[in-house]
Amino acid sequence: MGELYSRRSFLAGTLTAGLLSSAAGYVFTRRDPVTLTLATGAEPTGGGRNLLINMWNELNPDIRIAVREIPSSTQDQFAKFTETKADIYNLDAIHIPRFAAEKRIEPIAPRNDTLLLPSVRRICQVEGETERLWAVPFNSDAGMLFRRVTDKKTADRLPDFRAVGLAPGFTGQLETIGAQTDEAFVVNVLEQALAQDDAILDPEGVLSYGLGQWKTALAPLADALRSDRINAQTGEDDTIRAFQNGNLTYMRNWPVWFPGVDRAERARPDTVEIRLSPLPAGILGGQNLAIDRETPHREQAERVIHFLTDTPAQKLLAGYGFAPTGLDAYIDSEVQRNVPYLRVVRDAVEDARPRPIHPGYATFAQRFKDHTYAYLHRGEELTQRFITDIREALQ
Amino acid sequence: MTGSGVQGWHVTLFVTAAITLIATIEWLINAPPWKRPSLTGHGLDPRQARGYVMTKRLRAALLVLLALVAVVIVPVGMLGPTLADQLAGVTAVPLGGITLILAYLSYRESREMSALLRNSADRPPP
Numbered sequence: 443m444g445e446l447y448s449r450r451s452f453l454a455g456t457l458t459a460g461l462l463s464s465a466a467g468y469v470f471t472r473r474d475p476v477t478l479t480l481a482t483g484a485e486p487t488g489g490g491r492n493l494l495i496n497m498w499n500e501l502n503p504d505i506r507i508a509v510r511e512i513p514s515s516t517q518d519q520f521a522k523f524t525e526t527k528a529d530i531y532n533l534d535a536i537h538i539p540r541f542a543a544e545k546r547i548e549p550i551a552p553r554n555d556t557l558l559l560p561s562v563r564r565i566c567q568v569e570g571e572t573e574r575l576w577a578v579p580f581n582s583d584a585g586m587l588f589r590r591v592t593d594k595k596t597a598d599r600l601p602d603f604r605a606v607g608l609a610p611g612f613t614g615q616l617e618t619i620g621a622q623t624d625e626a627f628v629v630n631v632l633e634q635a636l637a638q639d640d641a642i643l644d645p646e647g648v649l650s651y652g653l654g655q656w657k658t659a660l661a662p663l664a665d666a667l668r669s670d671r672i673n674a675q676t677g678e679d680d681t682i683r684a685f686q687n688g689n690l691t692y693m694r695n696w697p698v699w700f701p702g703v704d705r706a707e708r709a710r711p712d713t714v715e716i717r718l719s720p721l722p723a724g725i726l727g728g729q730n731l732a733i734d735r736e737t738p739h740r741e742q743a744e745r746v747i748h749f750l751t752d753t754p755a756q757k758l759l760a761g762y763g764f765a766p767t768g769l770d771a772y773i774d775s776e777v778q779r780n781v782p783y784l785r786v787v788r789d790a791v792e793d794a795r796p797r798p799i800h801p802g803y804a805t806f807a808q809r810f811k812d813h814t815y816a817y818l819h820r821g822e823e824l825t826q827r828f829i830t831d832i833r834e835a836l837q
Numbered sequence: 838m839t840g841s842g843v844q845g846w847h848v849t850l851f852v853t854a855a856i857t858l859i860a861t862i863e864w865l866i867n868a869p870p871w872k873r874p875s876l877t878g879h880g881l882d883p884r885q886a887r888g889y890v891m892t893k894r895l896r897a898a899l900l901v902l903l904a905l906v907a908v909v910i911v912p913v914g915m916l917g918p919t920l921a922d923q924l925a926g927v928t929a930v931p932l933g934g935i936t937l938i939l940a941y942l943s944y945r946e947s948r949e950m951s952a953l954l955r956n957s958a959d960r961p962p963p
């Protein structure tokens with residue numbers, strides 16, 4: 443009897459095995475394609491981050507990243523980002539506490555946690571917490587001093603920012619014309635104050651509330667600005683233009699701009715090289731990736747963030763001028779060969795100070811800018827009102 | 838993890854379809870079901886035949902269930918976002934069809950054998 447139906451038995455067996463294994467495969471291994479929206483500011487370096495995102499999209503057709511660029515300032519980044527439906531936010535360090543306080547993001551564990559530089563790790567936490575990170579550092583940043591070297595034969599001593607930052611030939615973001623350039627102004631003023639008084643902002647981002655201390659720390663800068671000794675510009679782009687067009691010797695800027703500035707300057711016959719050096723204490727910057735609390739794709743978002751922030755990504759971004767976030771990228775011999783100034787950047791990042799880590803940072807920055815701008819540019823005295831206002835914003 | 842969107846469950850479905858197609862063609866050429874020998878000439882032992890009828894019925898029922906799996910795969914595949922999903926949906930149509938035909942053949946045989954058993958029981962012994 444068996445022989446009569448052997449073909450049918452074979453067919454039945456094939457169909458049983460095939461259809462059941464397909465059904466089981468569908469149930470247990472099926473991946474529904476997902477598109478994650480990444481809300482971010484503008485890309486300043488001409489492609490480093492976009493390259494990483496394109497790589498991810500090519501390798502993971504089931505989890506695609508759609509980048510949504512949202513121009514914003516310190517004052518409106520929270521509002522603009524949160525009114526956009528996104529799965530991942532690329533946040534400036536100063537916004538993490540507010541996003542965490544308003545429960546818009548969730549804690550996340552980085553893949554290379556133990557290798558993160560302590561200063562970089564700290565700005566992804568919120569006040570009073572030492573364990574959880576609310577975002578994973580994407581790239582770091584610290585204010586640095588660019589200097590033009592016109593003759594390699596003469597000794598190039600490391601400049602003292604306290605002197606050159608207040609002397610002719612220096613340019614920095616010490617002017618502002620609106621919300622888009624206010625933050626750069628605040629950062630530059632904090633760095634100038636730190637150059638005069640190291641205790642005015644501590645490594646935890648805690649500000650001094652001593653009026654006399656602030657007056658003393660800002661007086662040299664006020665004098666340099668009011669006497670037009672230094673070149674005050676609005677924002678990073680204008681500062682670079684002033685540095686290049688005015689053939690200035692020193693510029694305060696972020697290291698992420700170094701490759702572009704260096705490339706342009708090397709084409710000029712009167713410039714031999716642009717070099718970087720750390721400030722006495724720069725302000726810590728950088729972008730960080732956080733997961734929206736309400737995303738239905740948390741697992742996928744976490745995978746994306748780990749890819750974009752892990753060591754290979756850090757090494758790639760370093761080539762585009764971004765300051766790495768972890769030790770492994772800084773000590774990699776290949777990265778060191780490609781980015782000869784890496785050691786200086788690491789020193790700058792490690793010694794940099796965070797801005798106050800507080801949900802009220804935007805209010806603080808607005809008040810700080812209003813008072814110090816009036817003092818530095820219009821000669822209005824700093825009063826106790828200044829201290830009261832900034833303290834109130836950070837309470 | 839490829840650009841075509843092919844996933845594991847697609848592969849097993851496509852392989853099943855290929856094997857089934859080849860086996861069906863071979864079956865239709867060499868031993869088409871409409872030319873199968875009559876069951877009456879095989880001198881069935883009634884006790885064996887009763888068990889055989891049960892097996893046939895069970896097999897028909899299981900094949901119907903299997904066909905339902907294929908029926909579910911058709912819309913799921915067709916609605917999928919990738920070309921591989923849609924191909925899987927199309928592939929599941931003939932698979933479901935063949936499964937139903939097999940189920941029908943098993944059912945028909947079980948009926949025929951039941952009828953045969955009834956006839957042999959009604960006939961007086963020689």
